[in-house]
Amino acid sequence: ADAAAGKAKAQMCAVCHGPNGLSTAPDAPHLAGQPALYVAAQLRAYRSGARAHEVMGVMAKPLTDADIDNLAAWFSSIKVTAQLP
Amino acid sequence: ADAAAGKAKAQMCAVCHGPNGLSTAPDAPHLAGQPALYVAAQLRAYRSGARAHEVMGVMAKPLTDADIDNLAAWFSSIKVTAQLP
Numbered sequence: 001a002d003a004a005a006g007k008a009k010a011q012m013c014a015v016c017h018g019p020n021g022l023s024t025a026p027d028a029p030h031l032a033g034q035p036a037l038y039v040a041a042q043l044r045a046y047r048s049g050a051r052a053h054e055v056m057g058v059m060a061k062p063l064t065d066a067d068i069d070n071l072a073a074w075f076s077s078i079k080v081t082a083q084l085p
Numbered sequence: 086a087d088a089a090a091g092k093a094k095a096q097m098c099a100v101c102h103g104p105n106g107l108s109t110a111p112d113a114p115h116l117a118g119q120p121a122l123y124v125a126a127q128l129r130a131y132r133s134g135a136r137a138h139e140v141m142g143v144m145a146k147p148l149t150d151a152d153i154d155n156l157a158a159w160f161s162s163i164k165v166t167a168q169l170p
Contacts, residue, residue: 003170020167026122030115032167037111051136079168082105082117085088 001036001066006074009067012059021078033080039072086121086151091159094152097144106163118165124157 016025021032031039045051046060047068063071101110106117116124130136131145132153148156 020169022118022165022167023120023123026120027126029119029123030165030167032165033107034114035108035111038108038114041112077170079170080107080115080117081166081168082107082115083164083166084105085162085164 001069001073003070003073003077006067006070006072009071010074013071016055021075030080031075032078034075036069036072036076039075040068043068043071086154086158088155088158088162091152091155091157094156095159098156101140106160115165116160117163119160121154121157121161124160125153128153128156 010021013031016023016028017031018024021030021034023030042051043060043063046053046056047063049057060068095106098116101108101113102116103109106115106119108115127136128145128148131138131141132148134142145153
């Protein structure tokens with residue numbers, strides 16, 4: 001998979017999921033650092049309709065398998081750290 | 086919602102989603118810092134079956150609405166930072 005191509009493709013994700021993969025919408029998850037396997041599985045599920053979401057169904061519909069693998073490679077390449085409150 | 090009660094309840098989540106909400110399983114997402122609204126919506130969807138996942142269906146089944154709101158409060162209270170590669 002090509003993370004650089006994924007990064008370019010991810011511009012359309014940034015409106016809700018943030019330019020660095022940290023969500024800017026209260027109903028959208030952070031994608032930064034998510035396991036590639038998980039991201040790819042969710043995008044395929046949105047594309048097929050197995051996972052239902054009005055916006056994500058539309059976003060995922062035109063994605064090719066390569067697009068999905070590239071997006072998954074990109075988001076998983078972002079490093080995240082967590083600090084407990 | 087009671088984030089401290091959510092933290093206690095979240096022990097069962099840690100096997101896959103990590104003690105600090107950073108996933109330790111390649112097919113499980115990070116939950117650290119996820120918007121409370123998103124976490125609660127997903128847990129309700131797993132509980133009802135609207136979102137299908139073998140493990141999460143079982144985990145979410147016994148959760149009360151209060152459990153879900155507390156878990157969402159807990160995970161959303163974890164601070165995450167992202168660093169682009």
